[in-house]
Amino acid sequence: MLSIHRVFTFFALASLAAAVTSNKADHKLHKRDTLPDFAITYAPLSYLYSGEKWFPSDITTHLANVKPEVNYTAIGANGSVTLDSLNTLASDVYLTASDGPILDPLDGTPAWLSSDYGIPNSDGLSAAPGLIISAKKNSTTTDVFYFYFYSYNYGGGVLDINFDDHVGDWEHTMIRFVNEEPYDIYVSEHSAGSAYYWDVVNFSGKRPITYIAYGGHANYVTAGTQNYTIALGLISDKTDAGYLWDMTLNYRGYLYDVDANKFTAASGAGKGATGEAGETADWLNWLGLWGDKEYPDGFLDDIETGQYCIVSECHYTSGPTGPVDKNLGRTTVCENDDDCTIFTNINDLTEQS
Numbered sequence: 001m002l003s004i005h006r007v008f009t010f011f012a013l014a015s016l017a018a019a020v021t022s023n024k025a026d027h028k029l030h031k032r033d034t035l036p037d038f039a040i041t042y043a044p045l046s047y048l049y050s051g052e053k054w055f056p057s058d059i060t061t062h063l064a065n066v067k068p069e070v071n072y073t074a075i076g077a078n079g080s081v082t083l084d085s086l087n088t089l090a091s092d093v094y095l096t097a098s099d100g101p102i103l104d105p106l107d108g109t110p111a112w113l114s115s116d117y118g119i120p121n122s123d124g125l126s127a128a129p130g131l132i133i134s135a136k137k138n139s140t141t142t143d144v145f146y147f148y149f150y151s152y153n154y155g156g157g158v159l160d161i162n163f164d165d166h167v168g169d170w171e172h173t174m175i176r177f178v179n180e181e182p183y184d185i186y187v188s189e190h191s192a193g194s195a196y197y198w199d200v201v202n203f204s205g206k207r208p209i210t211y212i213a214y215g216g217h218a219n220y221v222t223a224g225t226q227n228y229t230i231a232l233g234l235i236s237d238k239t240d241a242g243y244l245w246d247m248t249l250n251y252r253g254y255l256y257d258v259d260a261n262k263f264t265a266a267s268g269a270g271k272g273a274t275g276e277a278g279e280t281a282d283w284l285n286w287l288g289l290w291g292d293k294e295y296p297d298g299f300l301d302d303i304e305t306g307q308y309c310i311v312s313e314c315h316y317t318s319g320p321t322g323p324v325d326k327n328l329g330r331t332t333v334c335e336n337d338d339d340c341t342i343f344t345n346i347n348d349l350t351e352q353s
């Protein structure tokens with residue numbers, strides 16, 4: 001009896017030990033989560049426009065200056081939101097500027113909107129953390145997304161009239177790696193973007209060079225006047241080698257499990273790493289909007305909000321959805337899987353609508 005009891009005890013202890021060990025292993029594995037090295041080795045180096053006025057923003061500073069609204073009405077007794085409470089909000093919530101409608105975007109106020117603190121220094125370090133998300137698609141293919149966030153999108157103007165201004169601006173570059181080697185690159189441009197084979201873009205060492213257009217922050221692989229125009233061709237995107245921004249110096253890093261639609265924190269750098277260490281990754285699942293809802297275009301409303309619309313283009317448009325809504329599970333290299341041409345010449349652009 002005694003020996004049977006001992007054997008039983010032995011097995012009980014052994015399985016308990018195994019459970020403890022496997023828990024430990026899980027824990028260790030979790031702590032070891034890190035972005036693949038190639039995500040940093042081949043990360044884009046980006047140039048903001050020399051005349052830029054709306055710089056990269058820290059998402060936590062943005063959140064401190066907005067309040068959640070549904071249908072232009074503040075929700076929640078508190079009225080404030082943090083990164084950790086973001087995903088408790090519904091998807092019809094607009095993070096609306098606490099300062100009210102931005103009546104004169106060109107005067108540089110409020111300061112959190114122009115985000116001068118995000119102007120990169122001479123090393124390319126911006127105080128506003130970037131966001132790098134690595135999404136492994138299968139045994140051979142990994143997509144690495146480099147997300148840029150700005151508190152304001154200035155759509156550009158003709159004389160005193162300008163279009164497509166909105167609070168909150170998410171743009172991204174994506175590099176697809178096949179067998180850990182970069183294969184092609186996608187740059188987002190407003191609601192569309194362009195894709196190129198890796199070898200055809202310009203590099204600094206191993207890193208591709210991208211350019212970020214004035215105001216609206218669309219991404220391009222060339223400097224100059226771009227083939228994107230609105231307002232009957234009167235406004236086009238402009239890029240040049242203004243301020244070098246090296247996102248790898250300061251970013252939050254995450255892994256994205258496409259099948260589970262789950263984000264986990266991975267290695268970050270600088271202020272982004274420090275911030276990330278005290279946060280959950282849940283905010284990335286939030287499907288709501290990062291800026292004000294488009295203001296109605298009616299006589300009385302206009303006086304309060306500065307809204308106007310001319311031939312279906314409006315001064316103020318709604319803020320954008322976040323990274324989770326940018327087709328991270330895409331099969332092609334493009335955000336729009338149904339319309340993806342991969343160019344072999346950097347002077348080619350996708351047709352923009």
Ligand SMILES: *[C@@H]1O[C@H](CO)[C@@H](O)[C@H](O)[C@H]1NC(C)=O
Pocket residue numbers: 071
């Ligand atoms: C939004 O608010 C307006 C004015 O209060 C109201 O007429 C309208 O029904 C609301 N819309 C929704 C979708 O709740």
Ligand SMILES: *[C@@H]1O[C@H](CO)[C@@H](O)[C@H](O)[C@H]1NC(C)=O
Pocket residue numbers: 078080081082
């Ligand atoms: C209210 O907002 C503050 C600051 O963002 C936050 O720390 C606190 O948890 C919020 N309280 C509630 C009840 O949501």
Ligand SMILES: *[C@@H]1O[C@H](CO)[C@@H](O)[C@H](O)[C@H]1NC(C)=O
Pocket residue numbers: 200201202346
């Ligand atoms: C980029 O590469 C192209 C060739 O693909 C070259 O003509 C051009 O001068 C390069 N631009 C810069 C800024 O280096």
Ligand SMILES: *[C@@H]1O[C@H](CO)[C@@H](O)[C@H](O)[C@H]1NC(C)=O
Pocket residue numbers: 137138139140141330331332
């Ligand atoms: C991996 O995923 C990519 C992107 O969807 C696809 O093009 C490729 O064929 C897949 N490879 C394998 C081995 O499944």
Ligand SMILES: *[C@@H]1O[C@H](CO)[C@@H](O)[C@H](O)[C@H]1NC(C)=O
Pocket residue numbers: 227347348349350351352
């Ligand atoms: C510029 O855009 C137009 C219209 O969208 C398109 O037809 C044309 O091919 C584009 N040009 C280049 C060089 O990509």
